[in-house]
Amino acid sequence: MTTTKYVLFDLDGLLIDSERVYTEVTNEILLPYGKKFNWTLKANMMGKHERVACEYLVNALQIPLTVDEYIAQRNAKQNEAWPRLALRPGALELVTHLKAHNIPIAVATGSRKSSLMQKCNAPVVHHLMSLFGENCVTADDVGPGLGKPNPDTFLIAAQRLGADIGYDVNGVSSPSKENLLARDSCLVFEDAVPGVQAGLNGNMKVIWVPEPELLDLYKDDDSVKGVYQTLTSLQDLKLSDFGLPDIK
Template sequence: MLEAIIFDMDGVLIDSEYSYFEAKDSILKDEGIIVPSSYHSKFMGTSYLYTWETMKKELDLSQSADTYIKEMINRRKEIIKRDGIKPIKGAQDLIKRLKSAGAKLAVASSSPLTEIEKSLTEIGIYADFSIITSGEEVEHSKPAPDVYLLAAKRLGVKPKNCIAIEDSPNGSIAVKKANMVGIGFANPDYPTLDLVSDVVVNTFSDLDYVKCQAIYQQFAK
C-alpha cells in the first residue's frame, strides 16, 4: 500500500534551476569559459560538491570546489533577492491537496538543509512535510538512492511503499534505485530531459491523492 509521497525540491517544488544555471554561467564566464545550457542539465539533482568537483575536472578550473560553491551560493542569493523564490506552478496547491487527503509527505533534496527550510517556508509549505532530508546528510549524492532511503527510514515506512516525484535524470534514477514508484515532472518551460520515471507529467493541476494511489497500484512491485 502507498504509505508516503516524497518530493525533490529544486525543479519540483521551487523553480530554482534557472538561478543555478545563471550563477554557474557567470562564474564560468569570469574564468573565460562558456558552456551550452545543456551542460548544466546533467548536474540537476546532484549535490553542490559533486557538481563543482566534476566541473573542476572537466573544465580545468583553477580554484577549489569549495571556493566555487561559496561563490555560487553568493551569486544565487543576489539572483533570488532580485527575483524572489518562485514556486513551480501548481506545486503549492498539490501539496495542500495531498495533505488534506491525509497523505504523509516528505522532501528528499540534494540542496543544503538551511536552503530547503528557507525555500519551503517562503512559499508556505514547509509545515506540510513530516520529514525533510538533505544531500548534506548522506554519503552519496543522487543518482545514488541514499537521500530517498533516509527519508523513508525517518518516515518509518518501506521504500517500496513510497512514491517519489523528481524532475531530473539523476533524481529519477535515484528513485528507481530506492525501489520507489517514480513520478517524473517534465517542466514545459525547460528542455526535455531523459527521465526513467514510471509516469511522467508536465503539470500538477490534475494530480491528487487518488491518482497517486492509482499510479502506485499500477507500478508497485
C-alpha cells in the same frame, strides 16, 4: 498496483524554481571566462551533492578557479537571489491537498540544510516547507557517498514517515517481501535524472517531471527506463491514478 501510502518530493527544480537561479548565477560566474552553461552540463549536475556537481563543472569547463573558490562565488550570488525564489506551477496546490487529506508527505533533497535555510528566506518557500514539518531529509542526513542516485535519501525519508522499508542507517539494505511492498507504496516526484534513478533504485514508483530540454536529452535513455509516469508539469498529475483523491 500497490496502494500509495507515502509521497516523497525532491525540492530543487520540482517544487521550487531554484534551477533558474542556479543557471543565472552559473552563467554570471562563467561570463568572464568566455564559457556558457548549457543543458548537457546542467543535466550532469542536477540532483547531485553540491561539491560533486561543482567539481564536475570546474573540470569540464577548465575554468581558472579552484572548486572552493567557485563554490564561494556561487553561494554568495545565490544567497542574494534566494529571497526572490518562486514555486513551480502546481507545487503548493499539490502539497496542500495531500496534507489536507492526511497523506504522509516528505521532502528528500540533495541540498544541505544550510542551503535549504537560505532558500527559505523566500516567503513562498518558507510557507511550502512548513507544510512538511520535520519530514525533510537533506544531504546532511545521508551517509558519505550515499547521495542520489543511491536510494538512501528517499529511503530515509520514507522511514521517517513510518514506512517499514527494511533500511539500516548505515546504508545496509536487505529488504524482505513486506519491505518491498512498503517501498512500492511510496510515490516519488523528481525532475533530475539522478533523483529518478534514486527512486527506482529504492524500488519506489517514480513520477518524472523534467524540463523540456532535459526530456529531449534523456527521453530514450536507459537511466530513466522504469519511471511510472512522465509529466510536463505537476498540474498535469491525476492523483486517482495512484489511489489518491484528485484535486478538485
